Amino acid sequence: MTLDWWTFGFQTVNVLILVWLLSRFFFKPLAAMIAARRQAAAAMLAEADAARRKAVDAAAAIETTRAGFAGERAGILDEARTEAEALRQEILAKAKAEAAKTESDAEAAIAGRVDAQRRAFEEEAARLAVDIAAKLLGRIRAPALSGAFLDALVEAVAGLPESERRAIAANGAHFTAVSPAPLDAEERTRCRDRLAQVLGRAPALDFATDPGLIAGLELKGEHLTVANSWRADLDAVRAELARSKDR
Amino acid sequence: MKTPLSTEPLFTLGPVAISEPVVVTWALMALLTLGCLLLTRRLSLQPSGLQAALETVVEAIDGQIRDVMGAEPGPYRSFVGTLFVFILLANWSSLVPGVEPPTAHLETDAALAVLVFFAVIVFGIRANGVVGYLKSFAAPAIFMFPLNLVETVTRSLSLLVRLFGNVMSGVFVVGIVLSLAGLFVPIPLMALDLLTGAVQAYIFAVLAAVFIAGTVAEGRPHGAPSPEAS
Numbered sequence: 001m002t003l004d005w006w007t008f009g010f011q012t013v014n015v016l017i018l019v020w021l022l023s024r025f026f027f028k029p030l031a032a033m034i035a036a037r038r039q040a041a042a043a044m045l046a047e048a049d050a051a052r053r054k055a056v057d058a059a060a061a062i063e064t065t066r067a068g069f070a071g072e073r074a075g076i077l078d079e080a081r082t083e084a085e086a087l088r089q090e091i092l093a094k095a096k097a098e099a100a101k102t103e104s105d106a107e108a109a110i111a112g113r114v115d116a117q118r119r120a121f122e123e124e125a126a127r128l129a130v131d132i133a134a135k136l137l138g139r140i141r142a143p144a145l146s147g148a149f150l151d152a153l154v155e156a157v158a159g160l161p162e163s164e165r166r167a168i169a170a171n172g173a174h175f176t177a178v179s180p181a182p183l184d185a186e187e188r189t190r191c192r193d194r195l196a197q198v199l200g201r202a203p204a205l206d207f208a209t210d211p212g213l214i215a216g217l218e219l220k221g222e223h224l225t226v227a228n229s230w231r232a233d234l235d236a237v238r239a240e241l242a243r244s245k246d247r
Numbered sequence: 248m249k250t251p252l253s254t255e256p257l258f259t260l261g262p263v264a265i266s267e268p269v270v271v272t273w274a275l276m277a278l279l280t281l282g283c284l285l286l287t288r289r290l291s292l293q294p295s296g297l298q299a300a301l302e303t304v305v306e307a308i309d310g311q312i313r314d315v316m317g318a319e320p321g322p323y324r325s326f327v328g329t330l331f332v333f334i335l336l337a338n339w340s341s342l343v344p345g346v347e348p349p350t351a352h353l354e355t356d357a358a359l360a361v362l363v364f365f366a367v368i369v370f371g372i373r374a375n376g377v378v379g380y381l382k383s384f385a386a387p388a389i390f391m392f393p394l395n396l397v398e399t400v401t402r403s404l405s406l407l408v409r410l411f412g413n414v415m416s417g418v419f420v421v422g423i424v425l426s427l428a429g430l431f432v433p434i435p436l437m438a439l440d441l442l443t444g445a446v447q448a449y450i451f452a453v454l455a456a457v458f459i460a461g462t463v464a465e466g467r468p469h470g471a472p473s474p475e476a477s
Contacts, residue, residue, distance in 0.1 A: 011358035023325030025283040
């Protein structure tokens, strides 16, 4: 067994060269690729971890926002409750005031109605009183009463202003003497005579009846009426009563 | 019959005699380089099946270095990995008719053993410095210095003898059986040689890693972490 030194030397160099070649073209590229893949995987994992952390942070932020929403909701509810209470109080006060006003209006209306009714009753009572008086006085038919009313009429005419008395006595003026019952001829003559005495001449005078006068003698012309009857007196009384009630 | 015990020159280049193991080694180098160039041409982060297989080989080598040396495989991968790949291919080259594996010749195994011998020294000095490396011979006691020195040589010799003996004997046996029996009779023995060749490649590479790791670790204080591991 011999050792060929040339072969030994060649093989030594060959293996050294092969070590370099495989290192350059096999081990280093593959090891670099494995390392790059590990690095990429680590980067992806880090990225995924960062994304996960980001998601967790976002979830926490959402949770915080939700908590804020809850607080805000409670605040809004409190505010709404306060506002509703204030509104309720306001509406209640308004309703109370309105009710009081309605009540006072109703009271005033009732008082007005009662007052109106009372006036109506009083008027009715006055009318009834006058009617009763008229009926009672209507039963009194005496010549003395006619004479008294003729005197009163003459007195009233005499009390008229001069111009009115002239108007009554003027030519063409036409007056009617109204009595509750027809006057007989004597009474008519006396009436004409008495008026002629007061007016200076006899007026153109007709005679008429009106039972509504109850008692009395009135002189009615186109533009002038001389009231002289119980009806006129009772009407005056009733008007006076009404005026006194109003006052 | 050719004998692996002697190396005959195939041709000469002037005074230089070129033998068959050298030519076969060149062929293997060319094959490996070309193959590597073709296979690693289109590496990408999303590996193809072939790339995944190649990466599996590299990761298996890295895993073995980590397990045996207890260090990161980066500085040792090329040397240990090349030893394994070359010895494996050289052993299996006997399958090619008419080719005698280079590892069946003493010169190739001696070259590999010498390279391991020097690699141990280089890695030891790189890891611990010259003084640290020399101190490693005095561990665990100074009187161990000569013994450690002898061991450094003898363990390289053991590598040489183990590889040479196993491969050469396989070639011998196959040759003898082939000359005595027939064409197909040595096939089971050749199949056994495949296994033996793979095992021997693995043993040689692992022992080389063990020797380097031993030297690197001996220079460090007890319990200190491996510099490569950091």
